[in-house]
Amino acid sequence: xxxxxxxxxxxxxxxxxxxxxxxxxxxxxxVAIIDAPNQRNVGDSLIWEGELAYLTQLGYEISYVxxxxxxxxxxxxxxxPKGGTVLLxxxxxxxxxxxxxxxxxxxxxxxxxxxxxxxxxxxxxFSDDERARAANRVLGAHPDFRVLLRDTLSLQRASRLxxxxxxxxxxxxxxxxxxRLPDGxxxxxxxxxxxxxxxKESASGLRSIDSxxxxxxxxxxxxxxxHASDPLGWKAARLVARFNHKIVAVRRRLHVPLPSLPQRLxxxxxxxxxxxxxxxxxxxxxxxxxxxVDRLHAHVLSVLxxxxxxxxxxxxxxxxxxxxxxxxxxxTARYSLDLDDARRQTQEVLEQR
Numbered sequence: 018x019x020x021x022x023x024x025x026x027x028x029x030x031x032x033x034x035x036x037x038x039x040x041x042x043x044x045x046x047x048v049a050i051i052d053a054p055n056q057r058n059v060g061d062s063l064i065w066e067g068e069l070a071y072l073t074q075l076g077y078e079i080s081y082v083x084x085x086x087x088x089x090x091x092x093x094x095x096x097x098p099k100g101g102t103v104l105l106x107x108x109x110x111x112x113x114x115x116x117x118x119x120x121x122x123x124x125x126x127x128x129x130x131x132x133x134x135x136x137x138x139x140x141x142x143f144s145d146d147e148r149a150r151a152a153n154r155v156l157g158a159h160p161d162f163r164v165l166l167r168d169t170l171s172l173q174r175a176s177r178l179x180x181x182x183x184x185x186x187x188x189x190x191x192x193x194x195x196x197r198l199p200d201g202x203x204x205x206x207x208x209x210x211x212x213x214x215x216x217k218e219s220a221s222g223l224r225s226i227d228s229x230x231x232x233x234x235x236x237x238x239x240x241x242x243x244h245a246s247d248p249l250g251w252k253a254a255r256l257v258a259r260f261n262h263k264i265v266a267v268r269r270r271l272h273v274p275l276p277s278l279p280q281r282l283x284x285x286x287x288x289x290x291x292x293x294x295x296x297x298x299x300x301x302x303x304x305x306x307x308x309x310v311d312r313l314h315a316h317v318l319s320v321l322x323x324x325x326x327x328x329x330x331x332x333x334x335x336x337x338x339x340x341x342x343x344x345x346x347x348x349t350a351r352y353s354l355d356l357d358d359a360r361r362q363t364q365e366v367l368e369q370r
Contacts, residue, residue, distance in 0.1 A: 047101035049081035057242030060314030062294035067193030086262040090128040107137035138167040149178035157181025168338035208235040210305035212315035221311040221329035245297035
């Protein structure tokens with residue numbers, strides 16, 4: 018799947034990540050994970066799969082998991098022994114672009130002063146300096162809050178905007194994921210796959226390319242969450258998660274001691290949702306002769322599968338920063354500044370295959 022050069026580079030990044038996690042999480046067996054992904058975004062699921070792989074390899078036991086809408090500090094304290102470490106799910110939402118995740122981060126840090134809290138690898142971006150100063154006040158007040166950032170640009174932004182935080186470099190967690198094609202799926206590369214975002218981070222124009230953009234090759238343009246129908250089991254798992262959201266919401270609003278659903282069940286729900294998301298992406302990539310992306314984890318998945326690909330950036334250089342620091346060393350990865358150059362590089366990739 019990977020050539021020797023890329024395999025060696027990936028092994029180096031994984032070793033660096035495990036060493037950083039071991040030092041940052043500390044000498045404990047028990048961890049909690051807050052803001053676990055529970056939606057259709059494959060990128061978050063790949064990060065989750067990588068996080069689980071690293072935690073398992075390092076011997077940590079997950080005592081508590083919650084998603085964006087089911088966090089309750091009382092549940093954390095009931096489940097996580099004293100001396101355990103609280104982990105905040107990694108990704109690209111540290112800042113004011115995705116306020117729900119930032120609000121949860123700040124709430125958890127304010128609630129849980131008696132635990133070490135580690136923010137797993139993130140990118141930092143604030144469009145409003147005042148909002149960044151407010152975040153710095155809340156997060157900087159915690160006695161043992163540690164932040165892992167996945168690129169040098171985020172470290173520079175944090176140094177300027179979040180001076181009271183303890184920040185350390187750590188590669189993106191999704192690089193810990195080891196993909197395997199689902200049973201019955203074989204590699205049949207016959208098309209150019211385009212993963213193009215259509216949300217508020219979109220800046221490349223990739224979403225609007227013409228059908229003959231990669232001619233004479235077949236072109237498939239889609240995005241995470243649009244590329245697959247939701248299987249029945251996935252829908253059932255989401256219903257369980259939503260039911261738990263209602264329990265937690267009523268408990269918060271009425272201050273009544275409603276019991277949570279069993280933590281083992283909730284963890285299985287999150288595991289299932291994210292595993293199915295990852296499988297859906299692997300089925301999609303099985304048909305890719307080459308890939309063009311403006312999503313970071315569409316790039317990372319291409320790297321892990323050894324598929325030649327071209328990447329364009331989002332609106333705050335999230336992809337380029339990671340590419341410059343370490344993923345640009347993978348031989349299958351190319352970076353482009355505009356659509357014309359991306360088309361040219363894609364044609365080069367296809368001619369070399």
